[in-house]
Amino acid sequence: MAKNVYIFLADGFEDIEGLAVVDLMRRAGIRITTVSIMDKKEVVTSHHIALLADSLFDETDFSDADMLVLPGGMPGTKYLGEYESLARLLTQFDQKGGKIGAICAAPTVLASLGLLEGKKATAYPSCMDGLKGAEKSLEKVVTDGNITTSRGLGTAVDFALSLIEQLLGKEKADEIAESVVYTR
Template identity: 75%
Template sequence: MSKKVYIFLADGFEDIEGLTVVDLMRRAQIDIKTVSIKEIRDITTSHGIHMQTDLAFKETDFSDADMLVIPGGMPGTKYLGEYQPLCDLLTDFYKQGKKVAAICAAPTVFATLGFLEGRKATAYPSCMDGLKGAERSLDSVVIDGNVTTSRGLGTAVDFALSLIGQLLGEKTADEIAESVVYSRK
């Protein structure tokens, strides 16, 4: 059975953190869709790359999702955290025990929503103070229950492979790592 993942993008998202997840998941045959939180599908990354997402938030039904992902970057993380329909979707998903994942500054959105209370989590170094209620970790990727967090651009491949491992098993994650000449720790 194919897995379905949605990754939410706002202007100013960190290119590598978002697109590494998309690239590696597609290599693993996971059906991942990029979703704009704007009315239109045009997004500009934090480094000025213009792109089109697969979908716009308001035209999408997320009931088939196995995982929801938010990348970091500024001001992308700020915009994601301010977009109430996304926060409501993430909260509903989280409360159902389904998998949510965030990298870099984006775990602070999870903290604001109360997802990290009493959980182990990580984030970009300057964002660690924003992990209210969490047991802060310096690990590159932290999985605590249905919540996965990661530190930043330098951990994007580890983050993506971890998500693949959670959805399809470690053997598949290892195969994808090998296919892109990446040594897993």
């Protein structure tokens, strides 16, 4: 049975952090849906690349979600953190033990909702102070319970492979790494 992942995009998200996750998960056979929290499907990355999200937040049913993912980047992370409907979804998903991933500045969104309280987590170096309540780590990727966090663009492939491993197993993650000539 295919796994369903939703990744939330806002103007100013970090290109590689979002698209590496989408690319590698799709290669693994995971149904990943890009969801715009803007009022339009066109989202402009932090490096001014326009792309079309698969759906708009208000038009998306998340009931089949196996994982929710937040890319970092500015001002994208700021917009994600201010979007109340996303905050409610993340909180409810966490309460059910649903898997959540966040990279770069985006772990601060989870911290602001209290989702990192007492958990080990990481973030972009200048965002580490925003991990209130978390046990801060300098590891590339940290999974504590149902939440996975990562440091930034340079760790995006490791982050994506970790998420794949959680959903489909180490063998599939290793297969995808090998297929893109990535050494874990």
